[in-house]
Amino acid sequence: SNTFLDVDANAWYADYIQTAFNNGIVKGSNGEFNPNGLITREDISVMIYRALELSTVDNFTGVIYDIEQISDYAVDAIVKLYDMGIMAGDGSGYVYPFNNATRAEAAKLIYYSFIK
Numbered sequence: 813s814n815t816f817l818d819v820d821a822n823a824w825y826a827d828y829i830q831t832a833f834n835n836g837i838v839k840g841s842n843g844e845f846n847p848n849g850l851i852t853r854e855d856i857s858v859m860i861y862r863a864l865e866l867s868t869v870d871n872f873t874g875v876i877y878d879i880e881q882i883s884d885y886a887v888d889a890i891v892k893l894y895d896m897g898i899m900a901g902d903g904s905g906y907v908y909p910f911n912n913a914t915r916a917e918a919a920k921l922i923y924y925s926f927i928k
Contacts (some may be wrong), residue, residue, distance in 0.1 A: 814826065814830065815829075815830060815833050815840070815845075816829065816833070816840050816843060816844055816845040816847075817843045817844050818844040818845060818846060818847065819845050819847055823847070825847060829845055829847065832859070835863075836862055837859050837862045837863050838859060838862075850912040851912065851913050851918075852909065852910050852911065852912060852913065853890075853899075853907060853908060853909050853910070853911050853912070853913050853917065854882055854883055854886035854889070854890060854909035854910065855886070855913075856913045856917075856918060856921060857886060857889040857890045857893050857899060857909075857921070858885065858886050858889040860889070860893060860898070860921050860922075860925045861888065861889030861892055861893065862889075863925070863926075864925055864926075866889075866892050866893075867892075868888045868891070868892060869888075869891050869892050869895045872891050872895055874891075874894055874895055875905045876890070876891070876894060876901070876905060876906075876907055877904075877905040877906050878906050878907060878908065878909065879891075881909055881910065882907070882909045883909065886909060890907055890909060893921070893925075894907065896924075897924070898920075898921060898924040898925055899921065
């Protein structure tokens with residue numbers, strides 16, 4: 813079945829998106845997935861966090877200076893990936909949660925999450 817209103821059931825990516833939804837990795841927003849939209853650093857972090865079924869960090873001792881800017885639904889994901897060294901931000905304590913993820917950042921997240 814097609815969960816999202818903006819995902820054509822015949823699109824090449826429809827099955828992948830549906831599988832990600834069925835496995836709790838993506839949830840969409842207002843019944844839509846926005847398949848052609850850009851992805852923010854916080855949203856890709858949430859997808860990785862959910863895919864790996866990670867737990868929260870109990871005693872985070874790192875520094876994320878822009879932690880208050882992170883959406884509530886993404887805080888645990890970013891803190892966990894930051895704590896694990898998967899997400900490094902800019903090296904000075906800022907993760908820029910609303911910036912779009914670059915292909916290089918996505919490749920690093922995938923590599924460190926699933927391959928290494």
